[in-house]
Amino acid sequence: MSKxxxxxxxxxxxxxxxxNTKGYISTSLSDITQATGLTKGSIYGNFENKDQVAIxxxxxNAGLLSKIMSHSLGDQYSTxxxxxxxxxxxxxxxxxxxFSNGGCPLMNAATEADDSFPALKKHVQMSFSLWTEKITKVIIxxxxxxxxxxxxNAEEYASLFVMLIEGGILLSKTMDDEKYLNQALDKIKRMIDHELTILPS
Structure with a gap:
């Protein structure tokens, strides 16, 4: 890598x-300089503007989550x-x-990028599509x-899994109680074991 x-x-x-914790829109240039110890000139010397930094x-952040998902759904598992x-x-x-890192980066970005930050919304849409696609492929x-x-329907179940997890994270983070996420995960587990799995007749 160059300097x-x-x-x-x-x-x-x-x-x-x-x-991810303060928000992609709410984070200011001053916040960025404070976090990095760099000057505004250094920030703008590497990025066109704050929006580009945010994207x-x-x-x-989405890439880190994607790597984890790929590992969870990887070839180290036989079925x-x-x-x-x-x-x-x-x-x-x-x-x-x-939770300590602010919650799911996809959900956080989605809730604030819908109308006020369309450039970010496009990346969020792509992330959710790729996430759903990975799960769909495993089911297929x-x-x-x-x-x-x-x-x-593999794609329908993949979408449901994503929706349940995102909703569980949102409610658990809002209520400061992990039980809501666990309820969502328990529901997904039941769907895997009793709806998707071929049960003996």
């Missing part, structure tokens, strides 16, 4: 949690059902770290392998 690339990456990493930080359970277990085991593979019910 300029290293500086950009430094700014992104130093402000990742800041943007790059979102892409970084699609195991992959789906690993995906659920990640949130059950790591909700504290998710399970259907092809004969372990999951082929009568079930």
């Amino acid at each position: 300029a690339e290293k500086t950009k990456q430094f700014i992104i990493e130093k402000t990742a949690t800041l943007f 790059e930080v979102y892409k970084y 699609s059902k195991e992959k789906l359970h690993a995906f659920v277990d990640f949130y059950r085991k790591n909700w504290r770290s998710v 593979q399970g259907q092809k392998n004969g372990e999951l019910n082929t009568l079930m």
